[in-house]
Amino acid sequence: MTLADRTVLVVEDHEFQRRTIRQILSNLGVGSVLEAADGQAALERLDELRDGDVLVCDLDMPGMDGVELLRLVALRPGGPSIVIASGLSAEVLQAAASRARGDGLTVLGAIRKPLTARRLLGVLQPV
Numbered sequence: 486m487t488l489a490d491r492t493v494l495v496v497e498d499h500e501f502q503r504r505t506i507r508q509i510l511s512n513l514g515v516g517s518v519l520e521a522a523d524g525q526a527a528l529e530r531l532d533e534l535r536d537g538d539v540l541v542c543d544l545d546m547p548g549m550d551g552v553e554l555l556r557l558v559a560l561r562p563g564g565p566s567i568v569i570a571s572g573l574s575a576e577v578l579q580a581a582a583s584r585a586r587g588d589g590l591t592v593l594g595a596i597r598k599p600l601t602a603r604r605l606l607g608v609l610q611p612v
Contacts, residue, residue, distance in 0.1 A: 486537040487514075488513055488514045488515050488516070488609060488610060489514050489515070489516045490516055490537070491515055491516055491517075491537060491538055491539060491609075492515075492516060492517040492518070492519060492533065492534055492535065492538040492539075493510050493515050493517070493518050493519070493538065493539045493540075493541060493609075494519040494520070494521060494527060494530055494531075494533070494534060494538070494539070494540045494541070494565070495507055495510070495518060495519070495520050495521070495541045496521045496522075496523070496524065496526075496527040496540065496541065496542045496543060496546070496551070496554065497520075497521075497522070497541075497543045497546075497570075498522055498523055498543060498546040498547060499543075500522070502543075502598070502599075502600075503520055503522065505600070506541060506570070506600055506605075507520060509600060509601070509602050509605055510541075510605065512602060513602055513605065513606055513609070515609075519533060523546055523547065523548050523549060524546060524548060524549030524550065524551070524553060524554035524557075525548060525549055527540070527542070527554055528554070528557060528558075531558065531561065531564070531565075534564075534565045536563060537566070538565045538566070539565055539566050539567070539568060539593065539609065540558065540564075540565040540566070540567050540568070541568045541570055541605075542554060542555060542567060542568070542569055542570065543570055543571055544569060544571040544573055544577065544578075544581055545571060545572070545573060551569065551571070551581065552581055552584065555567060555569075555581070555584075555585045555588065555590060556584075556588060558590065559585070559588035559589050559590050564590060566590075566591040566592070566593050567585055567590050567591065567592045567593065568592075568593050568594050568595075568596065568605070568608050568609070569581050569582055569585070569592065569594070569595040569596070570595075570596050570597075570598055570600055571595075571596075571597065571598060572597065572598040572599075573597075575597060578595040578596075578597060579595060581595065582594075582595040593608040593609065594607070594608030596608065
């Protein structure tokens with residue numbers, strides 16, 4: 486599946502970062518980019534994703550954090566692949582990725598913010 490065939494749901498509580506990630510993904514040629522400002526809104530948009538689509542998830546969000554969101558995504562059959570994106574420490578990122586994998590999710594990568602086109606492309610389209 487090419488990037489043009491994919492839909493990516495960006496879950497990020499900071500509007501500026503969400504808009505920036507959306508622009509990067511569009512510039513990379515992702516077919517469709519959806520947004521959610523928190524975990525609850527992301528759950529409501531999950532049905533818009535198909536096999537091969539991607540959820541880019543922040544960890545530190547008010548209300549439902551990214552770890553809880555990923556736990557709930559794992560309970561659904563045939564969920565999207567996951568990219569964890571956070572400004573938290575590398576150790577926290579790796580722990581969240583390990584937990585998500587343990588819950589049965591396909592984790593494409595765990596990236597420290599700020600996100601760049603190179604970092605996103607590296608996990609969305611590995612060499």
